[in-house]
Amino acid sequence: MSDTQKAIEYAHNNREKFIKELTEFIKIESISTDDAHKKKVEEAAEWAANHLRNIGIENVKLMPTGGHPVVYGDWLKKPGAPTVLIYGHYDVQPIDPIELWETQPFDATIKGDYMFARGSSDMKGQVMATLNAVESIMKTGDFPINIKFLLEGEEEIGSFNMDSFLPANKDLFKADFCLNPDAGAISADEPTITFGLRGLAYFEIQIQGPSRDLHSGLFGGTVHNPAQALTELIAGMHDANGTITLPGYYDSVRPVTDQEREDTAKLPTTPESYLEQTGVPALWGEKEFTPALRTGARPTLEVNGLLSGWTGPGSKTVLPAKAMAKISCRLVPDQTATEVHKQLVRYMQEHAPKTITWEVKLLNESPWAITDTNTAGIHALAAAFETVWGRKPLYRREGGSIGVVAMLQTIVGIESGLVGGSLPDDNIHSPNERMHMPTWYKNIDAFVHFFFNMK
């Protein structure tokens, strides 16, 4: 029996153990955006560090970042063999609106083919798939290559300490290739390699009208309602076609090539599949691009939150003093968050009325990334997928943002293979997040093959 077969057999025989461990990991409420959960995030880092030690990884340590710590570990006993950096994040999104969850968000619940829990799909499940693959090889023989781990706790809040952490630890993370299972697949039957990611610029806009909440009867008609002023400003940020109107917004956006139009046309993501996945009555967006291009190759401006005045039950006839919006832009080559921040401020300067005052804050940012698909790492991944799924993977650009991918490229000089078992209907960032177990098992096997393919 080959080393690969032994490792695969171990993986298959230990699925219950793997599920038990993932369930423990998920139980730790590591919501990185919420200061009240700071201790829990730390606890999740400790858990991951201990697990690395248990499966035979060496030099495991928690590294301070100014925010939540990075978990490092390595196994470097194959001089001459390539080194793979395994990336993951142990933090998760908030769970609100909590009332829409059908199970306890942090008690992993298996129903049929799915495990339901916050972090199951994004991405504690994916992190554990790589660790389970490493363990399966470690416990059944000799590891074929050198590996390092970078598990961060701030991915869901824009990895905003990475741009100071990575330069300071460049050499420690040097590797030939980064395995990043945070990108997901197009469907359970279609292994996918993502070669492009959108960046992110996340803003908060504050509008101030009167110095205090006013009685809408006594002052309504003489004062510009700040909530109304906010709606007027936001409404003007798109035209009727869904094109963004911030001054100069598309100046540095690379045009979509004919090649990419052809490639994305091959993807199974059709208008129908988007309708089905989202439940909207009709799709929206720039008519001159397909939905797949609009989510992959085009930048966006989304309202992530709105708050003003009385939002409780019943009615309160208040004319609010303030209105707030959280707005984020998904960025594509060659946009930068700094440039988009300036464009948003200029839009406000040009359009905000004199009847209110305003403030725009850049809350966080992450750059876009593009990976060369013609490298040993990508070839090893593609072969691994073909072995397990019996078909070649699909290649796509993805709409999400993983800040660390671009930083590893620009700061450390490593390209990332973006894969993973997360599926489009996993409800990541939403209530009832779930992970497709059969895809998870297949990925564990695929990662075993990947490590041997890298030899």
Add this chain to the structure above:
Amino acid sequence: MSDTQKAIEYAHNNREKFIKELTEFIKIESISTDDAHKKKVEEAAEWAANHLRNIGIENVKLMPTGGHPVVYGDWLKKPGAPTVLIYGHYDVQPIDPIELWETQPFDATIKGDYMFARGSSDMKGQVMATLNAVESIMKTGDFPINIKFLLEGEEEIGSFNMDSFLPANKDLFKADFCLNPDAGAISADEPTITFGLRGLAYFEIQIQGPSRDLHSGLFGGTVHNPAQALTELIAGMHDANGTITLPGYYDSVRPVTDQEREDTAKLPTTPESYLEQTGVPALWGEKEFTPALRTGARPTLEVNGLLSGWTGPGSKTVLPAKAMAKISCRLVPDQTATEVHKQLVRYMQEHAPKTITWEVKLLNESPWAITDTNTAGIHALAAAFETVWGRKPLYRREGGSIGVVAMLQTIVGIESGLVGGSLPDDNIHSPNERMHMPTWYKNIDAFVHFFFNMK
């Protein structure tokens, strides 16, 4: 010494006792819009009923309304003399945003000339001013006329049970005139009689986009963000002049007469006074009307609340499934809430995109009112003010809505004298609500004179 003088003397000698009683009344957190406070609202009704009994009012009872009870009482021992119905409400507005209060909202705190507390100005203080005046006469002699009391607990939520309660109790509340101290004065030096009130139609708009919150990276660009759709719809409800665009909105609005333009020109409410009271950088609204006319004689459409997506600290890259707005219209003759509800629904039918679904709910309503200023009641009030202030009162229309005024007019057939000691800068419906004590004392005296003037 005349009966009037005796009563005035009693009022002056008992100011500390009056403050103590008002403080007790304010302590009861009778927030009518909040179900969690239902018991407190009931408690405030009981407190008011007991106080009526203590000052010599008869047949005092709590009357069920389907919502919060009405407190009734009467003293009808002057056959042939006129009967005055004294109106008041014992419910108050919510206290949020609580962090902006500089004192405990329900612990009346006196600083200089002001008492700070929720309900001090709107309107427990005003209710107690009438009861203190009645007590001052009762304890020092014989009451000159017949009186009845109607103290409701749902004014701040639109008095929505009154339209079933009043028809069922028409005869009980029959009177020659209603004294309603819920309208306030233009300034401490300018006693004011309000002869017109705006009505109210309060709506909640719900927008639904995707069936669940989505990841803004995976779906941004293909799905019409419901928060954005909501801002587009609300932004379209006014034109650049601040004129409301709901179809047919002004069809039944009575044009402002030259006489009223002249009268309101006499009022001390100037653009400068509005700027000072509100703290806005610039005023807003229909250029062709003065601020006083815009708040009195013109209808409005205000955003009272906005809520969608992530509004907590930090960032969450969610594409929200829902967005909500609370919107209310102040109505003028001859608009009706039913008609405006239809206009809002028609606006939504004409402008809501196919990319979302929507719902409009009418949460509550109250009709506008106009009072004839040439009646015995108004003359008695005017004379009382002139005696106490040494000047004739000002006459104005007011922007607020007091549903019961119109209902008393149409259902029971009584006109109301709208007065009171509430001042424009009392922060009613806002943090740090306050009442101007010197004006309160003057109103107690004025009400004593009023009752004798009605004889």
